[in-house]
Amino acid sequence: MARELVGALPDMFPDSVMPVLLQAAILVRENKACRAKEILGQFSEKFPDKSKVVLLTGAQVAAGAGHTQVVVESLSKIPYIQHMPATIATLISLKERVGDIDGAIAVFHSAIQWWSNAMAKDNKLNVIMTTSSP
Structure with a gap:
């Protein structure tokens, strides 16, 4: 149920960070970290000015789920840190x-x-x- 509700949000708010973060959190919780990383990556490429929060939050979500490699990849994509x-x-x-x-x-x-x-x-x-x- 949560996935369906969150899945509709990006269409309703296409330039908002929150729906993408919620989608990624659900995917990581479902043990689909690769798909979460893909969604976050697509959003950060489409909206580079919002990529910092997406990548940092993605790293935090992945860390909480124990997906170390996703954390490394997310942090490595933020050049200025x-x-x-x-x-x-x-x-x-x-x-x-x-x-x-x-x-x-x-x-x-x-x-x-x-x-x-x-x-x-x-x-x-x-x-x-x-x-x-x-």
Whole structure:
């Protein structure tokens, strides 16, 4: 019943995020994470300005259902959060959990490169790298 009701909402509100999020939540709950990921991906491609909330919520829904790979894929599609410490730690942990050690290392190296470039621009890297003596 819930699926039928939620299924009608995207036609009624085609540019609204909420119906898509509800559909994805139901699909993940039904153990159809791949279909949920597909629906979220289609919406985020159609409405890129709303993709952040769709992908973050999709990651949260998938995490609650224990679908680690969907979480990784959702977070990896949001480029401007890839360098944030919380995202880095989350992605590394999740990739390790699914056995993708090379992927975890790649996330770490990418973050190091991003922060090295960002900090070198203002010569801030030296501030972080300098050790203080007692």
